[in-house]
Amino acid sequence: MPNRLAQATSPYLLQHADNPVDWWPWEAEAFEEARRRDVPVFLSVGYSACHWCHVMAHESFEDEATAAYLNEHFVSVKVDREERPDVDAVYMEAVQAATGHGGWPMSVFLTPEAEPFYFGTYFPPEPRHGSPSFRQILQGVHQAWTERREEVADVAGKITRDLAGRELAHGGAQVPGEQEMAQALLGLTREYDARRGGFGGAPKFPPSMVLEFLLRHHARTGSEGALQMAADTCERMARGGLYDQLGGGFARYSVDRDWVVPHFEKMLYDNALLCRVYAHLWRATGSDLARRVALETAEFMVRELGTAEGGFASALDADSDDGTGRHVEGAYYVWTPEQLAEVLGEDAGLAARYFGVTEEGTFEHGQSVLQLPQTDGVFDAERVASVRERLLGARSARPAPGRDDKVVAAWNGLAIAALAETGAYFDRPDLVDAAVRAADLLVRLHLDEHGRLTRTSKDGRAGAHAGVLEDYADVAEGFLALAQVTGEGVWLEFAGLLLGHVRTRFTGEEGTLFDTASDAEKLIRRPQDPTDNATPSGWTAAAGALLSYAAHTGSEAHRTAAEQALGVVRTLGPRAPRFVGWGLAVAEALLDGPREVAVVGPSLDDPDTSALHRTALLGTAPGAVVAAGAEGSEEFPLLADRPLRRGAPAAYVCRNFVCEAPTSDAEELRAALGG
Template sequence: MPNRLAQETSPYLLQHADNPVDWWPWSGEAFEEARKSGKPVLLSVGYSSCHWCHVMAHESFEDQETADYLNAHFVNIKVDREERPDVDAVYMEAVQAATGQGGWPMTVFLTPDAEPFYFGTYFPPAPRHGMPSFRQVLEGVRSAWADRRDEVADVAGKIVRDLAGREISYGDSQAPGEEELAQALLGLTREYDPQRGGFGGAPKFPPSMVVEFLLRHHARTGAEGALQMATDTCERMARGGIYDQLGGGFARYSVDREWVVPHFEKMLYDNALLCRVYAHLWRATGSELARRVALETADFMVRELRTAEGGFASALDADSDDGSGKHVEGAYYVWTPAQLTEVLGETDAELAAQYFGVTDEGTFEEGASVLQLPQQEGVFDAEKVASVKRRLLDARDARPAPGRDDKVVAAWNGLAIAALAETGAFFDRPDLVEAAVAAADLLVRLHLDEQARLARTSKDGHVGANAGVLEDYADVAEGFLALTAVTGEGVWLEFAGFLLDHVLARFVDPESGALYDTASDAEQLIRRPQDPTDNAVPSGWTAAAGALLSYAAQTGAEPHRTAAERALGVVKALGPRVPRFIGWGLAVAEALLDGPREVAVVGPALDDPATRLLHRTALLGTAPGAVVAVGAVGSDELPLLADRPLVGGEPAAYVCRNFTCDAPTTEVERLRSSLNG
């Protein structure tokens, strides 16, 4: 019989709705039950495409004997970290502080007042590799709760006090200058892997936000080393197994330093960020590889992640049926020489094996290989390669597909909107811009209420109950601002303003200018989460700084610019020390140092060819964080267009920076030169 999770909309929670564990969703009622029953709380946090979450579920949460023990001695709460990033952040901070590491599944034991006292991640069903079994952990916690409750309460109280003392302080809260950005670049150079691209060792994650900083820094300063690190990293990733060489799109990370074997789950946020990065790399260098990867990744998102309502689903699982009924990681994506021959015949299979690096030994498990591009494509016949790829993709489409998490997350859709809008504009793909507009329409129609408060998630056209957090407001505003620049429609700027007004009113500390991940009127947890560092996506803090800065440049809104500058104080403190983990903040700081530049393009009509050419030239400028407004002469939709007439009866572009404007120009080359760094 289904448990309480059957009433939820989260695909992850629904995966556990038929567990024999008597799960509760995160709620006041669950903690009230713990207080009434005198039981401790087991909090289990994960997400739908998490491999080890599935493993622990099969081993423990689907086991009747384990479930009986859990139901008898604990109040059991299951949380989707993607729906409740605030809950995840608070308790992950406690796990990392106590154990020095964290991850998912996250397993935390709480008092009925939600105070944590024991932590872990995955626990096996039997002791192994120095880890206790899950049953041993449960028995130990139950014993401590029954026999040493005062001691448990003391531990929990101390942990909560320690967490409360972790408020972020960042000195004079001034934005970083040239010195700090140069130190950040030096730090990245030290951590750079010159043989393989990327930063650090295994596992290796796509450094999207850092690459964006490197591209902007090169555009502003001409530092060739920055561009070289960005270019080489992007090429290594695009040629490696982390990139889907048949269907486009990136996996979550590489388990090795060489980008060969990925963890095969595909996340919307990774692909949105990387699509935009490769589009920006093409804008800076003209790289054909960057162009191809940007477009293939955009097409992947639209083809495989777009929902019926026009939004974008969160993720594709790493695991899928291997054809024999077993769920195996990577089964959908890997190939053996024999499988190539079965689909292509011997001659074309040999070509495919050379082209994609498929060997008898394999690069993955059981002799299978992850497809890569180990050699330069130019040595192969392009038509034959295209035929091979088409036939392999058709054959792969016939395999059992990975599961899809259909949850629409506001923040990640904001990132996708920005990526698709810009990629569509750069490469004359109006269908991609239309997909971005449709996703934005869904967010406005479904996720925004009458006060422009933002809901975190929706699924199947039904909005979820969880309030948006800072990254939702910031990333959706970023997406709307990108749409403003691409479409010239003032409504998107207006909606961005609504969201950023909430940021100023409900997420910013008025005394220090620091930002919190949750609103001032949000559910009160054991501490108000606050983290300026990037993880898989830009932090809400630095994403908000970027959106506030762009909005101020579009509108002249001084409070928004001041808030952005104050927020960047944390980048001044952290950028020189941990540049890998605050890349988006560094990228925003580059925009601030450059102005950012404000470009207004006016013409007799938006579809006028000369106006469109000036507009495209403005969008392709590499000046960091430049904002673009386009419209018909006399339009009042966008503030930057005010009092901007045609020049000699011809369409014109106006470029301003730091309260100083260049003479308007009707010439494409002159506009291009004024916007390229």
């Protein structure tokens, strides 16, 4: 018999719908049931592409005896962290404070008032390495609840008070200046891995937001060191096992420092952010590698993450069937020399050398993750293309990893921005069309008549949970990019609608931002975090969108809101630049103006107008905004009072209330939009 999760829109919750555990979704009724029965709540938080979440589910939640004990002594609540990032953030803060680390699955025991009192992550089914089993944990918690209730209440109350009383992050009137940006760059230089690219040790994550900052800093200041760090990191990642050398797209992270062995799950947000990074790297350098990776990553998103409704699915699992019925991490992606020979015959040796496949293997059991060593020009391009095509065909016959079909508003916003820009840069209208389809879905399904966002949908059905700050900010970012590429001002209007909610429902005093709206469900603490994680923080993403919207419209209120939000970057940037990369990138745009570009012509289909428009989009000035349309168009405020120049299309470039003379020459425009 399916449990209560059978009606969920979250694929992660649906994976647990047939568990013998009597799961509840996160809802008031679950806590009312705990009060009625006088039992604690067991809160389990994870996501569909989480390897250890699947392991714990198989070992414990599918076990009849463990489930029976849970059902008798607890009310069990299952949460998809991607659907409820607010719930995840609040209790992860408690887990990290109590244990010094966090992760998923997250396992927390709560009072019926949702106050946490015992924490952990993955618990094994049997005692291991000095750690108790999950059953022992359950028995210990039950005993404490029944025999030492007063002690439990004291612990829960203290933890809740500590969380609620934690100092809030604040915005401020002082924005980052040259000194803070220089200190941030110095901090990154100290942590940079000059031999391997990237920052820090293993595991090594793609530093997408930091790379955007480095590219913008180079564009504005000419810093060759910043560009070198960005370019070298991008090349190392693209040549390593982190990147799918056959199908395109990036895995979540590398388990080693050399980018060889990935954690094989593929997330929409990583690929959206990295697609944009590589497109911007090509824009800055003309790198053929950057161009190829940007396009392949865009094509991967459309091909493998695109949904029937026009949006983009959240993730592909790390695990898949290895052909023997076992669910194994990386099975879809790894190769042995014997498997190469089976598919390629006499070309197997070439493929092994080209992709770094060895008898010893670079992964487990003599298997290798495909890489791309420094071999450009050494191998015949046509043979390599044939090898890649045949391997990809053979791989497609393997059992595919599972897909989380949940459409998350924020991550789709990131994908819209990446696909719109990549399509425009490389004359790929199909990619721009994919961005438009996703934007249409968000408007049609995720946006209500008041401009409020729903966080997720699945199979054309909107979820029940309200959007959080990153949803409003990243979708606005996507709409702004789409407006610039398509010349359709309606996307600017939608962005303004969303940013109105950011200013009224997510903003406190002096620019302080919260991850949840003022009228959202009240948790034990109203979450807020100005630092980046796998994606830009909602706080700094909002600052970026507010700044761009202000440049488009001349709104002082939006610019002031952006500047107040950036106050936190002035504090954090010099101290922790790796964790506020997007904020630093936005600060670069602020320091550069940002520049405002208006392109007018007979129509955007006119070749000369189109050439100026594309040149404007390819400008490297940090955060420059572009409005393009016909003379007299009312699509964008920047086009007002912008006539043609002697009857020819013209581009106007302004910065800090000063405008240069209009030009009809693409080379002059390109020079005006350098950093």
